[in-house]
């Protein structure tokens with residue numbers, strides 16, 4: 001089954017990236033946010049990101065303008081009715097996701113595939129909230145979505161081959177490399193990435209080195225674009241803690257046990273780049 005219209009629920013950091021990339025790759029997009037304020041913020045996020053792409057010479061203004069024309073913004077879930085594929089990118093909360101999928105099951109056509117961008121919640125549990133579990137799967141993108149070349153597809157226990165084939169084709173059409181993972185905590189990337197990030201926090205807490213030196217060491221020593229603490233600020237200190245807690249709950253492996261410093265930073269409201277302070281202070285330009 002071909003996809004021509006894509007619905008995206010949630011236009012935060014990840015959702016807005018999925019909206020942009022889908023529209024730029026020629027899909028009609030119905031973008032749904034919870035209220036007008038969130039719609040305005042999502043619309044701005046999509047436009048600002050494409051403006052950055054234009055400034056860096058990635059594509060001309062016509063590409064942005066045509067992409068923006070393909071996006072319909074709405075606050076109504078029922079406007080997703082005609083979508084061939086709906087991708088959910090709301091907050092990481094199992095019950096809220098299950099409620100949303102049960103509603104999507106009612107408002108979308110029987111052919112519609114429902115995907116979740118979750119990084120930590122069980123796809124199998126989300127699929128079970130619908131009467132079409134064979135048409136539900138994970139499509140985990142990476143931040144910033146227009147730049148990062150990967151999408152991890154996650155197969156729930158109930159997902160059909162046809163659904164996986166359709167999502168693979170869709171992922172490749174967004175100019176992404178597709179990998180497939182089982183529905184296990186963290187899938188591939190976070191299974192390996194989260195212990196590394198938590199170890200970096202432990203190294204700070206133990207006084208192994210300064211935040212800057214840990215990042216410099218890992219950037220120059222292993223050739224990654226960002227050191228672990230810059231990356232943690234970029235993903236979100238609170239988001240990382242949430243993912244680690246979900247993974248620890250499932251796996252009971254100490255590798256995923258959040259160090260006290262991470263928890264304290266969240267208690268202090270140091271969420272990272274998004275609110276101006278994390279391991280670094282972004283108040284004066286970083």
Ligand code: 3HC
Nearest residue numbers: 049050052053056058119141142143144146147225226235
């Ligand atoms: N569309 C297409 N390309 C765009 C673009 C857009 N809207 N906006 C920017 N770009 C391009 C730029 O032109 C530039 O390309 P170039 O290098 O070929 O010139 C590139 O994207 C990056 O440019 P930026 O100006 O945005 O900034 P930087 O050069 O400083 O790079 C970064 C920033 C891309 C974030 C880089 O530091 C990086 O790759 N960091 C690692 C990010 C990462 O690991 N993300 C994954 C996190 S884990 C995750 O998301 C999973 C979750 O579950 C936790």
